Amino acid sequence: xxVAKELIKVAKIFCKADIVKFQTRNIKVWAERMPDMYNGPHxxxxxxxxxxxxxxxxxxxxxxxxxxELKRYCEEIGITYSTSVWDIDSAxxxxxxxxxxxxxPSACNTDYRMLAWLCENYSGEIHVSTGMTDKKEIDRIMNLxxxxxxxxDVVLYNCTSGYPVPFEDVALxxxxxxxxxYGNKIKAVGFSGHHRGIAVDIAAxxxxxxxxxxxxxxxRTWQGTDHAASLExxxxxxxxxxxESVRKALxxxxxEILDIEQIQRKKLKYVGKYKR
Numbered sequence: 001x002x003v004a005k006e007l008i009k010v011a012k013i014f015c016k017a018d019i020v021k022f023q024t025r026n027i028k029v030w031a032e033r034m035p036d037m038y039n040g041p042h043x044x045x046x047x048x049x050x051x052x053x054x055x056x057x058x059x060x061x062x063x064x065x066x067x068x069e070l071k072r073y074c075e076e077i078g079i080t081y082s083t084s085v086w087d088i089d090s091a092x093x094x095x096x097x098x099x100x101x102x103x104x105p106s107a108c109n110t111d112y113r114m115l116a117w118l119c120e121n122y123s124g125e126i127h128v129s130t131g132m133t134d135k136k137e138i139d140r141i142m143n144l145x146x147x148x149x150x151x152x153d154v155v156l157y158n159c160t161s162g163y164p165v166p167f168e169d170v171a172l173x174x175x176x177x178x179x180x181x182y183g184n185k186i187k188a189v190g191f192s193g194h195h196r197g198i199a200v201d202i203a204a205x206x207x208x209x210x211x212x213x214x215x216x217x218x219x220r221t222w223q224g225t226d227h228a229a230s231l232e233x234x235x236x237x238x239x240x241x242x243x244e245s246v247r248k249a250l251x252x253x254x255x256e257i258l259d260i261e262q263i264q265r266k267k268l269k270y271v272g273k274y275k276r
Contacts, residue, residue: 001066005073007218012079015236020079021103021213024067024094025086027057047225064093071097082127088114095122106131106161109141119148126154127211129192130178131161142182155211156182157190158204164229165194172200175207183208194229198239205243206250212243 004022011017031038031054042048042056049059062070067083074081084103085091091114094102102122106129108114118126126145130138138156145151158174170193178189190211191204201212215230231239257265 001062001069003218004062004070007216008070008074008079009077010218010233011216011236012077014233016240017236018080019082020074020216021081022062022067022070022083023086023105024064024083024090025057025061026089027054027061029087029089030057044225047223049223064096067094068097071099085114087111088117091118091122095124099124101125101127101155104128106133106159109133110137112140112144115141115144116148119145119150124153125187126150127157127190128154129157129159131159131192142185146185151185152187154186155188155190156186157192157211157213158209159192160194163194163226164196167195167200170195170200172203172207175204175209179208196229198231198235198242201239202242202246205246212239214239 008020011020027038038054038057039052041051042053048056050056071081080100082099082101082103083094084105085094086105086108088111091102095118101124102118104111104115104126109128109130110133115126128141133141142151142154142156145154156178158172158178160169160171162169172191175189175191183189188210189208190213191201191209192213193201193204194215201214205212214236215226216236217224217227217230217232220227220230220232
């Protein structure tokens, strides 16, 4: 919890991020779904916090009461709290906290029972990642939201599931496809990146992604699977700064010659005579 609160505080004060997002899953549910994986050792023992993968996940998982505490802390310092939910039990627990939005990770976006429950019982936005998901599955996901009349609360994220993802597999132009096919049916398109650096995120924003999500850590050398594919605070700070700069720059001229240009025009521009 101490590390989580430090992450929140640094994200708000130093990085100037808008949102922090955690993950929530019922470990017993996932152990039943994937017994071979959860009963066995972590695939990379160096990153494990337990003798089995289940013990590792249990060590890392926050309780709903702890999420209450994290959400309250976010509210105290003025940053939006959210979390990804990995199963319907977690969705029910988090929905009771009434966060601004709940995220559906790529691994769970075809859990139609969970999606339907959220549509019927949770009034906030539902953000959905589309990593490792084919186009027919995305159609089915969107059809469910449309049938439940919740599609205007949906944010669809372009995503490639890998840690880290090589640049050639980021597939940024899929943002265009999501906007073309679903843009008038949903709230927005986002981008969830697992690549190195921050250049790709800027390009995603210029292509129309309105939400940019990155994994974030205080130290990329820490024990754990995702740290090496995450940004440290300085990276998040620069990303937020650059996104804000690009946001300001993405416009048209208010008039043909701006005031800032008039000074240079008088000083430097030669205007010749035009003869027909």
